[in-house]
Amino acid sequence: MKKIVTSIFILASSIGFANDTPTISVTGTGTVSGKPDTFSLIATVETSDKESESAINQNTTIINNTVKLLKKAGLKDSNLKTENYTLNYRTDYNTNNNSNSDMKYFVRNQITITSSDLKNAGDILTALNKGGVNNIGEVNFYIADRKELENKAYKLAYEDAKSKASLIANLENLNVTPKNIDLNFNSPRTLPFMLNGSFKGDSAPIPVTVPSNIEVTASLNVTFYMEK
Template sequence: MIRTVFIAPLLATGLLLTACNSGAPTYISTSSASQPTLDVSATGYANVAPDRAIVSAGVVQQGKTAGEAMEANAKLMTAVFAELKSVKIPKSDITTSQLSLQPQYDYRDNKTPVISGYEARNTVTVKSDDIEKIGPMLDALVRAGVNNINQVNFTVKDPKSALDTARQEAITEAREKAQNMATAAGVKLGPLMSLNESSGGQMPQPIMMRAAAMESSGFSTPISAGDQTLSVRVNMSYGIAQ
């Protein structure tokens, strides 16, 4: 997301790139009205613990005929939905994200491939705000018939507070950088003329799992959400006082 606030018209016609320790770009520019400006950028960060898990899991079944594959898949998925209901996952937090039926081909000695069977896939996306129960829930789903767990992602339901913290850090750093640059250049920093920002997040690596390994293990699957790092980058333009 990018937001821009124009505090005063800025008509730059030339740019002089100057070095800074942080590696972020800093510019001194001159407008057509001989109004010099100093442009700086900075990024602020905030760490926050995720409070929502998003699981993508499902069932893959094969059969000699399309109907056989779909019937076998439907039987297991019925058990999966029953298991989700038993652990009190609301229907509104369960979404079918993929349903497919594909022929399987037999390739032999440069001959035309022939259909040898069919594969049915049914995948659901499940949201849960109780991260502590994700591991046991995955184990229960595997016992119910899930044999394909794509990934588990963690997110923050309301990142506003963390983004506010990151934004304040970025603006403070940019302001200090501008003041230091002005002092080093022997000029006086003028008013803020424009400000824009872009925000983003750095998600932890998704947890990839093998359902077969989980099914054969007698242990509960451990899950750790870690921290998520949110960032806000600001670009600020100051006038140079005459």
């Protein structure tokens, strides 16, 4: 009886070793490009005064005036959102003397703009500048619906990964089949356009260069079986 048990154990161990299929892990990337169809930016208005009511009124006046100019430039209510309103009482660090006498009320408000009228970006920036906005942040041009481009990028990424794995496997006359796939996607950053403070220029639209194409890149980490 002991001899039979020993024989079964040896047979099972041999089968397990034989089924230990080798694998290879590779990373594939795929990049496609498309034309941007939307832009967005955040404009900030900050006012300060020793009296809270005065600081609030100044901020409200600038916001209301800016919104009117933006609508005159072609934007609608659906393109605009005022948010992140704050009121703080703190030291005014823009003065040389940081004493209690320099304590002020600071009111901060933001206007978030989203529009599909790319050609109007310069007029929008000009309206913000004329309205008295303190800081005009980065203008982001992007593709609102990237699903189709993402799918194409993933397809190219898989083909790239399989090509790399096949190249290695073919050296041993082996074929590859996928075992595990991990998806990664790189959301594209867009136009690095910054305008801090007031733009010193005439009434003409502030020049903005709209990118002709935006790249969408996807990557895959794929593990393949290598089999005959």
